[in-house]
Amino acid sequence: MAAEQQWRRRFLDLLAGNHSTTGDPVDAGARLVVCDPDGEEVFRAALARHSRFMDDGQGVWVRPLIGGKATGDGYLFNLGIARRRALQWTEARIVDGAVAMELVTGQRARVEPADAAELAELNRWEEFTDRLTQQEELALERLDADSWHGRFS
Amino acid sequence: MGTGSKSSHQSYAVGPTALAESPSAPVELAGVQAGEEIAGGAASGGGTAGPGVQEPLPDKADSPQDTDAALEALLQEPGSVEELGVPGPMSAEEEPPTQVAPVDEAEPLVQEQSEEGVSAAGEASAVPAADDEAKADGDETDPPLTPVPTAPPVGEPTGTPILVGGDDFIHSEATLIAYDSPDGPREVLLTHVSEEAEEKLLDALSIPGTHMEDVEVEEEVKERLDLDKQKKLGELTKTAVTSVQHKLKGHLPMSEASAAKHQAAVDAVSAVLNDPGVSDDEKAMAQHYMDQLDVVKDKIANGGEPMSWMQPYEVTATKMVTKQVAVPNGEPEPGSLGATVREASRIKAEFDTETGQSSWDGVARSHANGTEYEIDMGDGWKAVYRPYKENDPSSTEYSLRGQLEVHAPVGAGHGKDLVERLEQLHLVNKPMTAAEGEWTYLSNNIQAQGLGKAAGMKAAMDTAQGLEDLQVQEIVHQRMDSLMGLDSDDLQIQMKRIQLEAAQKVLPMKVEVVRDAVAKASGFSGGAALAASPGYEPTPATSGRWLTWSRFDVTGKQEEVKQAFSGRSLTHSIGSGDLAGLLSTGVLASTEKRTTMGIGSGVGMSEEDDKMTGGANSVFLRVKPTSSDLDGGVLVWDDPSVLMRRSDYYGYNGDHYGAINPNHHNYSANAITRDPMKIATFYSDSNEVMFRGGLDLLGAEAPSRIVCESAGERKKILASFSARGITELGGKPVEDVLCVTDN
Numbered sequence: 001m002a003a004e005q006q007w008r009r010r011f012l013d014l015l016a017g018n019h020s021t022t023g024d025p026v027d028a029g030a031r032l033v034v035c036d037p038d039g040e041e042v043f044r045a046a047l048a049r050h051s052r053f054m055d056d057g058q059g060v061w062v063r064p065l066i067g068g069k070a071t072g073d074g075y076l077f078n079l080g081i082a083r084r085r086a087l088q089w090t091e092a093r094i095v096d097g098a099v100a101m102e103l104v105t106g107q108r109a110r111v112e113p114a115d116a117a118e119l120a121e122l123n124r125w126e127e128f129t130d131r132l133t134q135q136e137e138l139a140l141e142r143l144d145a146d147s148w149h150g151r152f153s
Numbered sequence: 154m155g156t157g158s159k160s161s162h163q164s165y166a167v168g169p170t171a172l173a174e175s176p177s178a179p180v181e182l183a184g185v186q187a188g189e190e191i192a193g194g195a196a197s198g199g200g201t202a203g204p205g206v207q208e209p210l211p212d213k214a215d216s217p218q219d220t221d222a223a224l225e226a227l228l229q230e231p232g233s234v235e236e237l238g239v240p241g242p243m244s245a246e247e248e249p250p251t252q253v254a255p256v257d258e259a260e261p262l263v264q265e266q267s268e269e270g271v272s273a274a275g276e277a278s279a280v281p282a283a284d285d286e287a288k289a290d291g292d293e294t295d296p297p298l299t300p301v302p303t304a305p306p307v308g309e310p311t312g313t314p315i316l317v318g319g320d321d322f323i324h325s326e327a328t329l330i331a332y333d334s335p336d337g338p339r340e341v342l343l344t345h346v347s348e349e350a351e352e353k354l355l356d357a358l359s360i361p362g363t364h365m366e367d368v369e370v371e372e373e374v375k376e377r378l379d380l381d382k383q384k385k386l387g388e389l390t391k392t393a394v395t396s397v398q399h400k401l402k403g404h405l406p407m408s409e410a411s412a413a414k415h416q417a418a419v420d421a422v423s424a425v426l427n428d429p430g431v432s433d434d435e436k437a438m439a440q441h442y443m444d445q446l447d448v449v450k451d452k453i454a455n456g457g458e459p460m461s462w463m464q465p466y467e468v469t470a471t472k473m474v475t476k477q478v479a480v481p482n483g484e485p486e487p488g489s490l491g492a493t494v495r496e497a498s499r500i501k502a503e504f505d506t507e508t509g510q511s512s513w514d515g516v517a518r519s520h521a522n523g524t525e526y527e528i529d530m531g532d533g534w535k536a537v538y539r540p541y542k543e544n545d546p547s548s549t550e551y552s553l554r555g556q557l558e559v560h561a562p563v564g565a566g567h568g569k570d571l572v573e574r575l576e577q578l579h580l581v582n583k584p585m586t587a588a589e590g591e592w593t594y595l596s597n598n599i600q601a602q603g604l605g606k607a608a609g610m611k612a613a614m615d616t617a618q619g620l621e622d623l624q625v626q627e628i629v630h631q632r633m634d635s636l637m638g639l640d641s642d643d644l645q646i647q648m649k650r651i652q653l654e655a656a657q658k659v660l661p662m663k664v665e666v667v668r669d670a671v672a673k674a675s676g677f678s679g680g681a682a683l684a685a686s687p688g689y690e691p692t693p694a695t696s697g698r699w700l701t702w703s704r705f706d707v708t709g710k711q712e713e714v715k716q717a718f719s720g721r722s723l724t725h726s727i728g729s730g731d732l733a734g735l736l737s738t739g740v741l742a743s744t745e746k747r748t749t750m751g752i753g754s755g756v757g758m759s760e761e762d763d764k765m766t767g768g769a770n771s772v773f774l775r776v777k778p779t780s781s782d783l784d785g786g787v788l789v790w791d792d793p794s795v796l797m798r799r800s801d802y803y804g805y806n807g808d809h810y811g812a813i814n815p816n817h818h819n820y821s822a823n824a825i826t827r828d829p830m831k832i833a834t835f836y837s838d839s840n841e842v843m844f845r846g847g848l849d850l851l852g853a854e855a856p857s858r859i860v861c862e863s864a865g866e867r868k869k870i871l872a873s874f875s876a877r878g879i880t881e882l883g884g885k886p887v888e889d890v891l892c893v894t895d896n
Contacts, residue, residue, distance in 0.1 A: 024410035026399045042818040054838040061839075072375060074464070080744060080753060081763075086808035086839030104807060105821065126395050130462040135729055137402070144784060145728030146773050149735050153753045 007092050008053070011060070011099045011111055015049050019097075019113055029122040031114035032064055032087075037106045046118035047111070048082075048125060050141040058104075059088035061143040065118075065125045075124045079140070079148040082125075297584030298692060299700065301329070301572050304565040305340060308333040308510030310750035311698045311740055312343070316585035316593075317572065321350035323555065324801065324845070325585055325593050326700060329568050330749065332502055332513035339515045341500070342559040342571040343749055346580065348541045351555070353579040355540065358492040358528060359485035365477040372474040375467040380435045384425060387465040389418035390442045390449075394463055397449050401459040412453055419446050438466040490528050490577060497523035497539050497553055502751030506734050511751040515563060519748075522764075523549035530577050533562035538578075551814035552745050552769040591664050591691040594702055595671055601704045601800040601827050604674045613670030617663040624655035675706060698740050698849045704800040707829055714794040717833035723774045723790040723842065724783070732786050732861060733870050735850075741788065742847035744769035766819055768811020771802075771843035776835040785862025785894045788850070795883070796854060797829040801845040804832045808839035855882035861893045 017025030034043035045064035052061045067081030087109055089101040098112035114122055129137055132152075139145060299315045306313070312330035319325070327344035346354060381387050393415040400407050425431055425439040445463045452460060485491030498518035502511050524543040528536040537558040544554045559574055561567035575582035585593070599605055628651045629636065636647055665680055672683035683689055688709020693700040707714050725741060735741065738750070744763055747753050763769040779791055790796055803813065805824050812819035826832065832842055848854045859882075861867040874880070874887050882890045 022410055024396050024399075024408060024414070026396050027410075036818055056836075056838060059838055078753075085810070086837075088807060088837065088839060105809075105819075105824075107818075123395065126399070127391060127462075130394075130398060130460070134459070139729035142728060142784070144726050145730060145786070146726045146775065147730070147741075149727045149730030149732075153747075 003093065007094050007099050010094050010097075012051065014099065014111055014113060015047055015051055015062075017049070026123075026126065029114045029119060030111050031118035032062065033110045033112065034103075035108045035110075037108075042107070044118070046114050046122040046125070048122075048140070050143060052143045054086070054088075058090075059086050061086055063140065063143065065121050068121060068124055068128070075128060076152060077125060077128050078152060079150075080153040083148065084143045084145070295586040295588055298587060298590050299584060299695070301584055302568045304338070305329040305331040305568050307331045307338045307565065308508070308512065310504055310509070310511040310738060310752075311742070311746070312749075313568075314695075314698070314700045315572070316590070316693065316700060317344070317575070317581055318583045318585045318589045319581035320347060320593070320596070321353070321575075321581045323347050324597070324702070325589075326846075327572070328749075329571060330511070331565065332500075332515075332751075333510055334512055334514050334563070336515070336563045338565045339513055339563055340561040340565065340567045340571060342557075342575075344557050346538070346555045346557050348555060350580060351541050354538065354557075355542075357490055357577065357579040358526065359489035360492045360494060360526065361481050361483040361485060363479040363481055363493050363495075366480045367475050368478050369473050370476055372472055373469055374472055374474070375469050377465055377467055378435060378438050380425065380431065381438050381466060384421055386418070386422055386425065386439065386442050389414075389421050390445055390463070391465075393418045393446065393449050394460065397452050398459055401452060401456065407453050407456070415446060415449050415453060418442070419450075422446060434468065441466040485529075490530055492526040492528045492538075494524060494526060494543075497521035497525040497544070497550070498537075499553075499748050500558065502749065504738075504751035506731075506737065509737055513751065515560075521550055521553055523553055525553075528578070530559075530574060534574060535560050536578060546814050546816040550764040550769075551767040551817065552764045587692065588660055588664065590693070591668075592660070594691040595664065595667050597702045597800040598704050598706075599671060602675065602706050603827065604671060607670075607674030609670045609673055613666050617659075617666050620659045620662050620666070621655050624659045625651055628655055694853065698852065699846055699854075702800045703798045707794065707798045711794050711798075714797050714829055714833075715792060717830050718776075718793045718797075720779050721776055721793070721833060722779045722781075723793045723796060724777050724781075725772065725774050725788045726784075727786045727788075728784075729862065730786055732859070732866060733873060736859070736870055737873060739849065739851045740847050741772050741850055743771050743845070746847050763811055765814065766810045766817045767813035768843060771811055771813075771845050772847045773811055774842045774844065775838075776832060776840050776842065783860045783894070785860055785866070787858075787860040788856040789858035789860065791857040793829075793833070795857075796844065796848070797832070799844065802832075802842055803827050804835065804840065804842040806831075806835045806840045807837045808841060811841060811843045813843070851879060851882060853883070855890070857883055857885065857890065859891050861891060864893050867891045867893050 011030075013019060014030035017028035017030075020026075020028035022028075029049065030047045032043065032045055032047050033041060035041050043064075045066050048063040048065055050063065054060065061084045063082060063084055065077070065082055068075060068077045087101060088104045089109075090104055091102040093100055095110075098110045101109040101111070103109055129140075132140070136150065297316075301315055302313050309331070312328040315327050315329060316325045317327050323345040327342055329340065329342055331338040331340045333339075377387060393411070396411040396414045397407065399405070400411060422439050422442045425435065426443060431439070448460055448463075451457075479493055479495050481491065481493050497520075499521050500513055501517035501519045502513040504511050521539075523539055525537055525539040528538060530536055537560070539553045539556045541554045544550070546554065557578075559571050559578075561571055572584065573582050599610070604610060629648075632647075632651070636644065639647060668683060669680035672678070672680045675683070677683040677686065683705070686705065686709050688703075688705040688707070688711075690703045690705070690708055693702050727735060738752070740746075742750060742752070744753070774790075774796070776793070783789070796802070803825055804827070805812075805821070806826075807824065809821060809824065810817075810819045812821070813825075814820055815822070835842075850856065859870075861870065870891055871887060880887060
C-alpha cells in the first residue's frame with residue numbers, strides 16, 4: 001500500500017512540476033511514453049497537469065497534449081483531439097524517478113519528467129489555456145467529457 | 154445515364170471492371186442501347202475466391218479465333234468469370250486482408266440495370282445489343298429503398314442520406330448535402346468507397362503525374378517585429394505571465410521565481426523603451442509588453458483572478474510569398490478523367506449555431522494528413538477522392554481512406570445527377586433496391602454477429618457463386634452466335650454485361666441460399682423461419698438523419714438484450730460543453746461527420762488522433778451503471794437495446810481510442826467485440842462502444858435522459874424544443890427526458 005501511495009504521489013508531483021529545479025513548477029512537467037510489448041515506442045506526448053484516478057483504483061484519466069498547431073491566430077489546440085485518455089495498469093512502481101506502469105493492454109507506460117519538445121508543448125498548452133474561460137478550464141480539469149462541444153473543437 | 158451531357162464525358166460499364174488484365178484505359182461502352190447500360194458494379198465474382206484472389210481472363214484476343222478460344226475457356230472453367238467483378242460485401246474498413254473471414258469474401262449484391270438506358274456517349278456501337286430478355290425486369294417492381302432528392306435541402310447540416318446499390322460504398326451509404334453559399338447552393342455527394350471497389354475507380358482515371366512549380370502570391374501575414382524576436386521580449390513576457398498565472402489559477406503563493414521572471418522581462422523591455430535609437434513601431438511594441446508586465450506586477454503584489462490571455466505584439470504586412478503548386482505533367486489519356494495528386498484535405502464548411510445551417514464557399518478546405526486526387530469530371534463537375542493505395546494506414550489518417558466527394562456546379566437541382574455521375578468513376582450509380590437491401594442486411598448481420606466462420610457459411614457462399622457461374626455459362630451459350638467474331642474489347646464488354654445479368658437473375662436465389670446458411674448458423678431451422686421471425690428487418694431504419702441496418706439477434710431478442718443490460722446504461726458526456734447547441738443540431742455526430750457539417754475548427758492533428766485509429770468515423774459511448782451519479786452534460790440511454798439493434802457498432806472494455814485500424818497500435822483483435830451481450834458486461838470505467846456516423850438524438854435513437862448542468866440550461870433547451878415543436882423524445886415527454894444534476 002505504501003508503495004502504491006508513493007508512486008501515486010510521484011505521479012502527481014511529475015504532472016504538477018514539483019520536480020522543477022528552478023523553484024518554479026511551471027518550468028517542469030510530465031510526459032507519457034508508451035511502448036508495445038516488444039519494446040517499440042508507440043506513443044510520446046506531454047501531459048496536462050490534471051489527472052483523475054478512477055473509482056476502481058486501477059486506472060487514471062490523463063490528457064496527453066496532442067494535436068497542437070501554430071496558426072495565424074497563435075498556437076492552438078483542438079480540444080476534440082486533446083481529449084482524455086485512460087491509463088489502466090496491472091502493476092505500477094517508481095523506476096529511476098519515473099512511474100512505470102504495466103498496462104492492461106500489455107503495453108508499458110512511463111510517466112516521466114518532460115523535457116525538450118514535450119516541455120515546450122506543455123508551455124504552449126498553458127499559454128493556450130489562458131484563452132479559455134474559467135468554466136472551460138474546469139471542464140477540462142474534470143476529465144469527464146467524452147467529446148468537446150464548444151470553442152476550439 | 155442521366156447526366157444529360159453524353160458528349161461531355163465517357164460512359165462506362167461500371168461494376169465488374171476489375172478484370173485481371175484490365176486495359177490501361179477504361180473500357181468504353183459506346184452505343185449501348187436503351188435499357189442496357191448497366192448501372193451495377195457489384196456483380197459478384199469475388200465469391201469464395203475472395204477479394205484480390207482473382208483468376209485471370211483469357212488473354213486478350215487479337216482475332217476472332219482467339220476470341221473463340223477465350224470463350225471456350227470461359228465455358229470450360231466454371232468460376233473463371235470470377236475476375237469480372239470482385240468486391241466482397243464487407244466493409245474493407247475494419248479488417249486487414251489477412252484477417253478477412255470467409256464471409257467477408259462473400260459476393261456483393263447484383264445491380265439493377267439502368268432505368269433510363271440512354272446511349273452511353275451517344276456513339277454508335279459495333280457491339281450487338283444484348284437480348285431484350287437480358288434486361289432487368291425488376292426496375293419497375295423493385296423501387297429504391299431511399300428516394301434521391303432532386304434538390305437536397307439547402308443548409309441542412311446532416312444532408313440527405315441515401316443508399317446506393319451494390320457494395321461499392323461502405324454500408325452502401327452516401328449523403329447528399331447542399332451547402333448554402335452566396336453564389337447559390339453547393340451540392341455535394343459524400344460517400345466512402347470500399348477498398349475492393351477502388352480499382353474500378355482508379356481505372357476511370359488518368360493521373361499523368363504532377364510536378365511542383367513556384368508561384369508568387371501576395372499574402373497578408375501577421376508577424377512580430379525583428380527587434381522583438383532579437384531581444385526575445387515576447388518570450389520573456391510570456392514566461393513571466395505563465396509563471397504568475399500558474400499561481401493565480403492554483404491559488405498558490407507567488408514565488409521568488411515568478412518575481413524574478415517578471416523582473417527579467419521588465420529589464421529587457423525597459424532597455425528597448427529607453428533606447429533612443431528605436432523606431433516608433435518598436436517603441437509601441439515595447440510599450441505593449443510593458444503594459445502586460447504592469448498587469449503581472451499587480452498580480453504579484455495583490456493576487457486576484459487569473460489574467461486574460463495576452464497576445465504578442467504583431468503587425469500585419471503584405472508580402473509576396475512563394476508557394477508551390479502541383480501542375481499536371483500532361484494531358485489525361487483519351488477516354489479517362491484527368492486527375493491531379495495533392496495533399497489530402499477536407500471541406501471546410503461553417504455551421505451557424507443561430508440558424509442551424511451549414512454553408513461552404515466551395516473553396517475553403519482544411520488540411521489533412523494524406524493524399525487525394527482532384528478529378529475533373531467535365532462541365533464544371535469534379536470529384537475528390539482519397540485513395541486507400543496512396544494512404545498508408547500506419548502514417549496517414551485512417552478515417553479518410555476511401556472518402557469520395559462529388560461536386561456539382563453551383564446551383565440547386567443536381568441531386569439525381571450527383572448519383573448518376575458516379576458512373577463516370579466506374580462506380581454503381583443507382584439507388585439500392587429492396588432485393589439488394591436484403592443482401593446488404595445479411596452481410597451486415599454476418600459481420601456483426603461474427604457468423605463468417607460458422608459451419609455451412611463458406612459452402613453457402615460457394616453455392617451462391619456457383620449459381621451465378623452457371624447462369625453466366627447459360628447466357629453465353631444462348632448468345633454464342635452473337636459473341637463469336639467480336640474483337641477482344643467488345644467481348645469483354647459483353648462479358649461484363651452478361652456477368653451483371655447473371656448476377657441480377659440469380660440474386661433472389663443467392664439471397665435464399667445465404668439466408669438459409671445465416672439462419673442455420675444462428676439457430677433457426679432455415680431461411681424461411683428466419684425471414685418469418687419478428688426480428689428480421691431487411692430494410693434500413695430511417696430515423697430522420699441516419700440510415701441504419703439492424704441485427705436480428707438483437708431485434709429478435711429485444712427482451713434478452715434488455716435483461717443483459719439490466720441496471721446498466723449507455724452514456725456520452727460532453728462535460729460543460731454546449732449541450733443546447735448540440736441538441737440544436739439534433740445529432741451526436743462523429744468527428745468526420747461534424748467536419749462535413751461545418752462543426753469544429755479542423756485545427757490540429759496527431760498520430761493519436763481518432764482519425765488515425767479510425768475512431769473518427771464513430772461516436773463513443775460508455776457502459777455505466779444506471780445508478781451512477783452523473784454531472785451535467787450527459788446523454789443517457791437507460792435502455793441500450795435501442796442502440797444495440799444497430800449492426801454497425803463495436804466496443805472495447807477499455808480505452809483503445811476507438812481503434813478499428815488494424816495497423817494502429819491501439820487496435821486489438823482479441824479485445825474488440827461486436828457482441829451486445831459482452832458489451833453489456835463491460836466493467837472498465839474507460840470502456841467504449843463506437844457507433845458509426847453518429848446517433849440521431851431526436852428520433853428513434855433518442856436518449857432516455859439528458860442531464861443538464863443547471864435548471865437554466867434545462868429551461869433554455871425546453872424553450873428551444875418548444876419552438877421547434879418537439880414535445881417528446883423516444884416516446885417520453887421532453888420534460889421527463891431533460892433533468893438536472895441535482896435530480
